[in-house]
Amino acid sequence: MTKTYVRVDDRLIHGQTIIAWCPTLSIKEIIAIDDESAKNSTLKSIMKMGVPSAYNTHIVTTEEAQKLLAQESSGNRLVIVKYPDKLSDIEAGIANAESIILGNIAKRDDTNHKVSGATGIFYLSDSDVTIINSFVSKGIDIHFQQLPNTAKTSWEVFKKSI
Secondary structure, rough: OOEEEEEEEOOOOOOOHHHHHHHHOOOOEEEEEEEEHHHHHHHHHHHHHHHOOEEEEEEHHHHHHHHHHOOOOOOOEEEEEEHHHHHOEEEEEEOOEEEEEEEEEEOOOOEEEEEOOOOOOOEEEHHHHHHHHHHOOOOOOOOEEEOOOOOOHHHHHHHHHO
Protein backbone atom coordinates (compact mmCIF):
# COMPACT_ATOMS: atom_id res chain seq x y z
CA MET A 1 0.00 0.00 0.00
CA THR A 2 1.35 3.39 -0.94
CA LYS A 3 1.52 6.29 1.49
CA THR A 4 1.04 10.00 1.04
CA TYR A 5 3.04 12.52 3.04
CA VAL A 6 2.37 16.25 2.92
CA ARG A 7 4.95 18.94 3.55
CA VAL A 8 4.29 22.65 3.97
CA ASP A 9 7.47 24.41 2.85
CA ASP A 10 7.51 27.69 0.96
CA ARG A 11 10.63 26.59 -0.93
CA LEU A 12 8.72 23.68 -2.53
CA ILE A 13 11.33 21.38 -4.12
CA HIS A 14 14.89 22.04 -2.94
CA GLY A 15 18.00 20.16 -1.85
CA GLN A 16 16.68 18.96 1.50
CA THR A 17 13.61 17.55 -0.24
CA ILE A 18 15.71 15.40 -2.55
CA ILE A 19 18.64 14.51 -0.29
CA ALA A 20 16.81 14.00 3.00
CA TRP A 21 13.03 13.69 2.76
CA CYS A 22 12.54 11.56 -0.34
CA PRO A 23 14.94 8.75 0.64
CA THR A 24 13.73 8.69 4.25
CA LEU A 25 10.06 8.42 3.24
CA SER A 26 10.77 6.07 0.29
CA ILE A 27 9.19 8.57 -2.08
CA LYS A 28 8.57 7.65 -5.71
CA GLU A 29 6.39 10.62 -6.71
CA ILE A 30 6.69 14.32 -5.86
CA ILE A 31 3.73 16.63 -6.36
CA ALA A 32 4.57 20.31 -5.81
CA ILE A 33 1.44 22.44 -5.87
CA ASP A 34 1.76 26.10 -6.71
CA ASP A 35 -0.30 27.84 -9.38
CA GLU A 36 2.35 30.49 -10.09
CA SER A 37 5.24 28.04 -10.42
CA ALA A 38 3.19 25.61 -12.51
CA LYS A 39 2.44 28.31 -15.06
CA ASN A 40 6.06 29.49 -15.32
CA SER A 41 8.20 27.19 -17.44
CA THR A 42 11.44 28.75 -16.14
CA LEU A 43 10.52 28.15 -12.48
CA LYS A 44 9.41 24.61 -13.26
CA SER A 45 12.67 23.92 -15.06
CA ILE A 46 14.75 25.29 -12.18
CA MET A 47 12.85 23.21 -9.60
CA LYS A 48 13.11 20.02 -11.64
CA MET A 49 16.80 20.56 -12.47
CA GLY A 50 18.07 18.94 -9.28
CA VAL A 51 15.52 16.13 -9.13
CA PRO A 52 16.84 12.70 -10.13
CA SER A 53 14.83 10.87 -12.79
CA ALA A 54 14.01 8.18 -10.23
CA TYR A 55 11.27 10.49 -8.92
CA ASN A 56 8.11 11.03 -10.91
CA THR A 57 7.93 14.81 -10.42
CA HIS A 58 4.98 17.12 -11.00
CA ILE A 59 4.83 20.88 -10.51
CA VAL A 60 1.16 21.59 -10.92
CA THR A 61 -1.72 23.96 -10.37
CA THR A 62 -4.27 23.26 -7.67
CA GLU A 63 -6.72 21.96 -10.27
CA GLU A 64 -4.13 19.63 -11.77
CA ALA A 65 -3.16 18.44 -8.28
CA GLN A 66 -6.73 17.50 -7.45
CA LYS A 67 -6.81 15.25 -10.52
CA LEU A 68 -3.40 13.70 -9.75
CA LEU A 69 -4.30 13.05 -6.12
CA ALA A 70 -7.49 11.27 -7.19
CA GLN A 71 -5.38 8.74 -9.13
CA GLU A 72 -3.61 5.74 -7.67
CA SER A 73 0.12 6.07 -7.22
CA SER A 74 2.66 3.32 -7.86
CA GLY A 75 4.71 4.38 -4.83
CA ASN A 76 4.85 6.71 -1.87
CA ARG A 77 3.98 10.34 -2.62
CA LEU A 78 5.31 13.57 -1.22
CA VAL A 79 2.87 16.42 -1.71
CA ILE A 80 4.43 19.85 -1.14
CA VAL A 81 2.57 23.13 -0.73
CA LYS A 82 3.94 26.57 0.10
CA TYR A 83 1.35 27.62 2.68
CA PRO A 84 -1.30 25.97 4.87
CA ASP A 85 -4.21 27.56 2.94
CA LYS A 86 -3.48 25.23 0.01
CA LEU A 87 -4.24 22.25 2.27
CA SER A 88 -7.92 23.18 2.24
CA ASP A 89 -7.93 23.22 -1.57
CA ILE A 90 -6.61 19.65 -1.78
CA GLU A 91 -8.28 18.25 1.33
CA ALA A 92 -10.03 15.35 -0.42
CA GLY A 93 -6.77 14.19 -1.98
CA ILE A 94 -4.81 14.21 1.29
CA ALA A 95 -7.52 12.91 3.64
CA ASN A 96 -5.59 9.67 4.19
CA ALA A 97 -2.13 11.25 4.45
CA GLU A 98 0.30 9.67 6.91
CA SER A 99 1.15 13.12 8.24
CA ILE A 100 1.45 16.78 7.44
CA ILE A 101 4.98 17.95 8.11
CA LEU A 102 5.46 21.66 8.69
CA GLY A 103 8.72 23.08 7.35
CA ASN A 104 9.85 26.61 6.48
CA ILE A 105 7.25 29.32 5.98
CA ALA A 106 8.63 32.84 5.55
CA LYS A 107 6.99 35.99 6.85
CA ARG A 108 4.09 37.29 4.75
CA ASP A 109 1.89 40.37 5.03
CA ASP A 110 -0.83 38.52 6.95
CA THR A 111 1.42 36.61 9.36
CA ASN A 112 1.29 37.65 12.96
CA HIS A 113 2.72 34.58 14.69
CA LYS A 114 6.38 33.68 14.71
CA VAL A 115 6.78 30.22 16.08
CA SER A 116 9.53 30.13 18.66
CA GLY A 117 11.79 27.15 19.04
CA ALA A 118 11.82 26.38 15.34
CA THR A 119 15.19 25.83 13.77
CA GLY A 120 13.93 27.29 10.51
CA ILE A 121 11.83 30.26 9.53
CA PHE A 122 8.24 29.72 10.52
CA TYR A 123 5.52 32.36 10.45
CA LEU A 124 1.77 31.76 10.59
CA SER A 125 -1.35 33.84 10.10
CA ASP A 126 -4.52 33.41 12.13
CA SER A 127 -6.00 31.70 9.07
CA ASP A 128 -3.05 29.25 8.93
CA VAL A 129 -3.63 28.32 12.58
CA THR A 130 -7.34 27.75 11.95
CA ILE A 131 -6.63 25.53 8.93
CA ILE A 132 -4.03 23.46 10.77
CA ASN A 133 -6.35 23.08 13.78
CA SER A 134 -9.07 21.86 11.41
CA PHE A 135 -6.85 19.08 10.05
CA VAL A 136 -5.74 18.10 13.56
CA SER A 137 -9.39 17.84 14.62
CA LYS A 138 -9.88 15.29 11.81
CA GLY A 139 -7.18 13.08 13.29
CA ILE A 140 -4.33 13.90 10.92
CA ASP A 141 -0.89 13.90 12.50
CA ILE A 142 0.63 17.36 12.08
CA HIS A 143 4.07 18.18 13.34
CA PHE A 144 6.99 20.49 12.73
CA GLN A 145 10.15 18.81 11.58
CA GLN A 146 12.91 20.63 9.76
CA LEU A 147 14.74 17.50 8.61
CA PRO A 148 13.98 13.79 8.94
CA ASN A 149 16.86 13.30 11.41
CA THR A 150 15.72 16.12 13.72
CA ALA A 151 13.15 15.88 16.47
CA LYS A 152 9.45 16.12 15.67
CA THR A 153 7.42 18.71 17.54
CA SER A 154 3.70 18.00 17.59
CA TRP A 155 1.28 20.72 16.52
CA GLU A 156 -0.21 20.81 20.02
CA VAL A 157 3.20 21.52 21.59
CA PHE A 158 4.18 23.83 18.76
CA LYS A 159 0.94 25.82 19.04
CA LYS A 160 1.72 26.78 22.64
CA SER A 161 4.66 28.87 21.40
CA ILE A 162 2.56 31.12 19.20
